[in-house]
Amino acid sequence: MFFRTLLAAAGLALAFAAPAQEPIHIGSFLSVTGPAAFLGDPEQKTLELYVEKINAAGGVNGRKLKLTVYDSAGDAEKARAFAKRLIEQDKVDLIIGGSTTGETMAVVPLVEQAQIPFISLAGAVVIVEPVKKWVFKTPHSDRQACERIFVDMKARGTTRIALITGPGGFDKSMRGQCMGVAKKHGIEILADESYGAGDTDMTAQLTKIKNTNGVQAVLNCGFGQGPAIVTKNYRQLSIGHPLYQSHGVASKGFIQLAGGAAEGVRLPAAALLVADSLPGSDPQKKVVLAYKNEYESRFKSDVSTFGGHAYDGLMIAVDALRRAGVVDKAVVRDAIENTRAFMGTAGEFNFSATDHVGLDVTGFRMLEISGGNWTLAR
Amino acid sequence: MSAQLVQFLLTGLTVGAIYALVALGFAIIYNASHVINFAQGEFVMIGGMATAAFVESGLPLLVAAPLAVGGATLVGIALEKLAVEPARGAPVVTLIIITIGASIFLRGLASLIWDKKIHSVPSFSGETPIRFGGATLLPQTLWVLGATVVTVALLWWFFNRTLTGKAILAVSHNRLAAQLMGISVRRVLLVSFGLSAALGALAGVLIAPISFTTWDVGVMLGLKGFAAAILGGMGSGPGAIVGGLALGLIESLGAGYLSSAYKDVFAFIIILAALIFLPDGLAGRRRATERV
Numbered sequence: 001m002f003f004r005t006l007l008a009a010a011g012l013a014l015a016f017a018a019p020a021q022e023p024i025h026i027g028s029f030l031s032v033t034g035p036a037a038f039l040g041d042p043e044q045k046t047l048e049l050y051v052e053k054i055n056a057a058g059g060v061n062g063r064k065l066k067l068t069v070y071d072s073a074g075d076a077e078k079a080r081a082f083a084k085r086l087i088e089q090d091k092v093d094l095i096i097g098g099s100t101t102g103e104t105m106a107v108v109p110l111v112e113q114a115q116i117p118f119i120s121l122a123g124a125v126v127i128v129e130p131v132k133k134w135v136f137k138t139p140h141s142d143r144q145a146c147e148r149i150f151v152d153m154k155a156r157g158t159t160r161i162a163l164i165t166g167p168g169g170f171d172k173s174m175r176g177q178c179m180g181v182a183k184k185h186g187i188e189i190l191a192d193e194s195y196g197a198g199d200t201d202m203t204a205q206l207t208k209i210k211n212t213n214g215v216q217a218v219l220n221c222g223f224g225q226g227p228a229i230v231t232k233n234y235r236q237l238s239i240g241h242p243l244y245q246s247h248g249v250a251s252k253g254f255i256q257l258a259g260g261a262a263e264g265v266r267l268p269a270a271a272l273l274v275a276d277s278l279p280g281s282d283p284q285k286k287v288v289l290a291y292k293n294e295y296e297s298r299f300k301s302d303v304s305t306f307g308g309h310a311y312d313g314l315m316i317a318v319d320a321l322r323r324a325g326v327v328d329k330a331v332v333r334d335a336i337e338n339t340r341a342f343m344g345t346a347g348e349f350n351f352s353a354t355d356h357v358g359l360d361v362t363g364f365r366m367l368e369i370s371g372g373n374w375t376l377a378r
Numbered sequence: 379m380s381a382q383l384v385q386f387l388l389t390g391l392t393v394g395a396i397y398a399l400v401a402l403g404f405a406i407i408y409n410a411s412h413v414i415n416f417a418q419g420e421f422v423m424i425g426g427m428a429t430a431a432f433v434e435s436g437l438p439l440l441v442a443a444p445l446a447v448g449g450a451t452l453v454g455i456a457l458e459k460l461a462v463e464p465a466r467g468a469p470v471v472t473l474i475i476i477t478i479g480a481s482i483f484l485r486g487l488a489s490l491i492w493d494k495k496i497h498s499v500p501s502f503s504g505e506t507p508i509r510f511g512g513a514t515l516l517p518q519t520l521w522v523l524g525a526t527v528v529t530v531a532l533l534w535w536f537f538n539r540t541l542t543g544k545a546i547l548a549v550s551h552n553r554l555a556a557q558l559m560g561i562s563v564r565r566v567l568l569v570s571f572g573l574s575a576a577l578g579a580l581a582g583v584l585i586a587p588i589s590f591t592t593w594d595v596g597v598m599l600g601l602k603g604f605a606a607a608i609l610g611g612m613g614s615g616p617g618a619i620v621g622g623l624a625l626g627l628i629e630s631l632g633a634g635y636l637s638s639a640y641k642d643v644f645a646f647i648i649i650l651a652a653l654i655f656l657p658d659g660l661a662g663r664r665r666a667t668e669r670v
Binding site for chain 2: 033034035037038193194195196197198199200201203204205207208211224225228229232235236237238253256257259260261
């Protein structure tokens with residue numbers, strides 16, 4: 001009994017000692033480990049780094065930020081469980097997370113029901129199409145990647161191409177989107193090959209593509225180790241056509257894995273990767289360079305566009321919180337939707353009631369790998 | 379023969395040789411203990427990951443690769459000593475479940491000791507493609523095929539010309555009789571786990587420069603190796619080799635001439651057919667006399 005009284009007293013003392021203003025609670029679930037760790041790891045680091053920085057500078061609206069991150073390990077089932085915990089137990093004010101499309105889509109029904117703002121960091125267009133009231137996302141959609149690639153192909157006189165697609169959700173979604181917009185861009189898809197999870201060799205599929213008459217370029221929809229094997233096999237077979245990859249390979253890891261074979265590979269990616277070589281007049285230069293320097297000096301590892309998505313998500317949320325002035329979920333959601341001309345690492349965000357990505361294709365730069373590094377393609 | 383066909387055959391043989399090495403590992407342990415060792419794929423992973431780790435720490439490949447195979451062998455022996463031997467009285471199914479547990483444990487351990495990133499291992503002799511009959515192959519392919527042939531020859535010599543090899547064969551034919559003749563079954567088990575681990579690790583080292591390596595690469599390669607062993611006839615050495623090569627060829631010809639979307643389906647359909655029509659596998663008929 002005495003012990004209990006003591007506890008109660010201690011609790012009371014603690015309650016009085018706590019600051020009057022509770023922190024704003026941001027919840028997150030990310031693939032920090034597992035097959036998509038290359039997405040979740042820089043995302044987590046970025047969120048932690050910037051929450052710390054924002055708090056050091058006095059927080060948002062006089063309140064500190066509190067970040068809770070769970071590792072969903074690329075597993076949609078886990079993502080759902082963690083999102084439930086964030087909403088029901090941790091009672092977070094908003095959620096930024098979902099490294100992959102699968103994890104994001106598993107959580108969408110939960111956040112819609114709980115009516116809580118959710119900014120996803122995943123790629124596929126299904127997340128925001130049709131528009132879901134509480135769901136936003138910061139990376140470019142796969143369809144925009146296709147369109148950017150097709151524009152580049154047309155500019156270089158290429159109209160007949162071959163596709164080779166991996167087994168992942170993003171891979172297949174991008175393939176579907178590319179097939180969908182190909183006609184609009186006057187692109188004809190002559191061959192459509194695929195490879196499976198854990199495949200060790202794609203020369204058979206590529207040989208088939210090589211022997212398809214009329215193919216002028218090859219596009220690989222995929223991320224992870226598949227594209228690196230495709231790239232190596234592609235050079236082994238000495239296929240002369242240009243090889244295009246998706247923004248899913250936009251990390252230094254890809255160049256390291258594929259080695260010399262990566263030379264000449266073209267891909268659409270955010271300006272972040274070529275921050276140093278952007279012209280001074282580029283409106284994005286300031287933002288991407290600041291993020292890159294901050295991240296690289298803190299973690300001593302190369303910046304990737306995936307961490308940039310987390311940066312964009314957090315900054316959009318913070319911007320919306322500032323404009324909202326209160327931490328009411330509906331007000332914050334409206335503030336996010338009203339984000340205009342917000343410069344992030346992926347480009348300029350202009351959300352609206354019908355557009356929850358807010359990016360246009362201009363934020364995508366066409367890159368070419370040259371000398372083991374990213375360069376702006378001409 | 380068209381250049382296209384040559385390319386498909388080369389691809390199939392390379393992948394098939396790796397499947398064959400994994401399948402041989404299954405066969406050896408199965409013979410000695412009637413256990414299907416589902417941790418076989420993990421030995422492949424340890425071979426590749428350890429080589430990558432050693433190379434990244436600055437060791438030359440010539441040192442890193444044997445070290446990795448040696449390390450995996452020790453893991454194989456430890457698996458037998460620490461997990462299988464204490465349960466030696468248990469039914470075979472229990473032992474198989476133990477190996478599944480061991481494989482999950484080893485995967486977890488690998489992701490802790492190393493990391494969950496994808497690693498590459500440098501090719502043994504450069505990456506300049508060699509032209510051959512209108513097709514191209516990487517020098518690493520020759521290493522894979524050559525090393526597989528040498529390994530198979532060594533295995534044949536081991537099982538037919540050495541006392542230890544013959545002891546393993548004796549145990550596989552009749553455990554009780556072998557025991558009565560003074561053969562230590564316990565030692566036979568240790569040797570066969572070590573040998574299987576070494577074979578798996580060798581496959582891992584050989585394939586890593588072609589397909590990279592990660593902490594979970596063993597799952598799929600182990601499964602394919604198991605399929606190859608079933609196709610060839612579980613427990614048959616020549617069957618494992620034929621099964622592995624056949625599986626590799628089916629996959630690459632299927633992907634090349636039919637559809638790459640159903641590549642794995644062809645392989646598994648063939649295996650289902652083999653199980654139904656040739657339950658003892660391709661090498662089933664002579665199984666009694668030609669066990670590894």
